[in-house]
Amino acid sequence: MTQDISLSRETFLHVAEDSGLDLDAAHLEDLYAYLHGLLPTLKSIENLDLTDIEPFMPSLAKKG
Numbered sequence: 001m002t003q004d005i006s007l008s009r010e011t012f013l014h015v016a017e018d019s020g021l022d023l024d025a026a027h028l029e030d031l032y033a034y035l036h037g038l039l040p041t042l043k044s045i046e047n048l049d050l051t052d053i054e055p056f057m058p059s060l061a062k063k064g
Contacts, residue, residue, distance in 0.1 A: 007036055 012032050017023055 007032075007039055012036075 009032060012035065013023060016028065016031075021028065
């Protein structure tokens with residue numbers, strides 16, 4: 001299933017507020033720009049063919 005990934009400023013601010021971020025913080029605009037630019041990159045992950053790739057299952061056994 002493919003869907004458009006977009007992040008409106010309104011949605012970003014809503015999630016930021018729900019996450020407890022200070023909406024008056026100076027870096028919030030930088031964070032929004034970073035996330036807005038990152039989403040298309042994350043979208044490309046859908047196109048990876050992982051058919052023959054086994055999941056990574058780290059050992060839970062203690063070493064030592």
